Amino acid sequence: MPSIAVFNMDRQKVGEVELSEEVFNTEIKEYLMHLALRIQLANRRAGTVKTKTRSEVAGSNKKPFKQKGTGNARQGNVRAPQYPGGGVAFGPRPRDYTLSMNKKARNAALRSALSFQFKNERITVMDKLDFDAISTKGFVGFMKRFEIERSLIITDNFTHNLQLSCRNVPHIKLLKHDALNIHDMLKYKNIIITQSAVQSVEGALQK
Template identity: 45%
Template sequence: MLLPVKDMAGNQIGELEVSDLVFGAPINRPLMHQALVRQLSNARLGTHKTKTRGEVSGGGRKPWRQKGTGRARQGSIRAPHWVGGGTVFGPRPRKYIKDMPKKMHRAALRSALSVKASAGQIVVLDQLTMEQPKTKAMVALLEALGLNGQRVLLVLPEKDEVVQLSARNLPEVKSLLSGYLNIRDLLGYDVLLMTREAVAHVEEWLGADVAGQSTAAVAEAEE
């Protein structure tokens, strides 16, 4: 698969051949959904809590005697049916962590990248350098690339404080290191803006296990 390569002025200066194992993989939508649900679930804190009748303050005394008042018998004013009483079956602190094998997680990322590539939503930059952190410079870059007004995920191969600070104040732009690529950001942003080095790192990371499986399959077929 070939992806167009542009410079910072927005001019196409060539094409980059990327691995079909990563950017042209079979699209597995149920797997992408499972990975997204897992990531959203793992992000939950699970600190919600309500008080039961044993945790609400007060109510240690029987409100009135058992018989002779004409009213229904009551043992505590903090019973669940009283105003200010405890809560029955309310939320308790818990963990929402879901597990997923690494191979499944990487396959979901490959599916998401393939969706972006097939839709023409991946822009590759030959290089991305800025002398000083300026939001105006990042806005000018996005306008030159025709990405103004779109939600852009900027993927960098390594930490670049100048570029990251330039994009930080733009609400529709998020900078992310290629090693932290995740399914929620891939599906949540309109365009993926990557440098050559970031593409190479993603291919090395996500294509290793698939390449190994392909090599083993070829060896078995030759035997």
């Protein structure tokens, strides 16, 4: 089984943890990662955009001029699409963009993303992650000690101090282990995860 070093917040190595072979060192299935990402982004779409047709805009039904004899092209009413303020022809209508993916495939995509990050040495495991007080400066100092930025932080149960300390730092996102998703794992270059969250993620994703 692969193993990885465990650090404290001062970047001192305090031990090692063995990682599950099937979660952190499995075959990387790029097609599943792509599919899961496409489905997640599609499901975010509201699908509520809509334009009014000629039957829905306000305006008269009266012909602007008689049918024949004027030399102009025949017109039905001023609500037609060619008139300013008229209805829109072939405009967008409300629709449902929802796509689905079975749980087995979704978990396989998450395992592939974790394995990709692990094989590229982009995962940092912490024994714990907490602050005695709310301090953005303290959090920035913590990130500088590890010489990493643009990170996804995964914990079992993040504290109030941690949440408020990192929320104003750009390119940082805090997640609980049960909210793990393919988009965030691919968006952020590095993953910082607590030792307890490693066990929780393994328990959720093992076959």
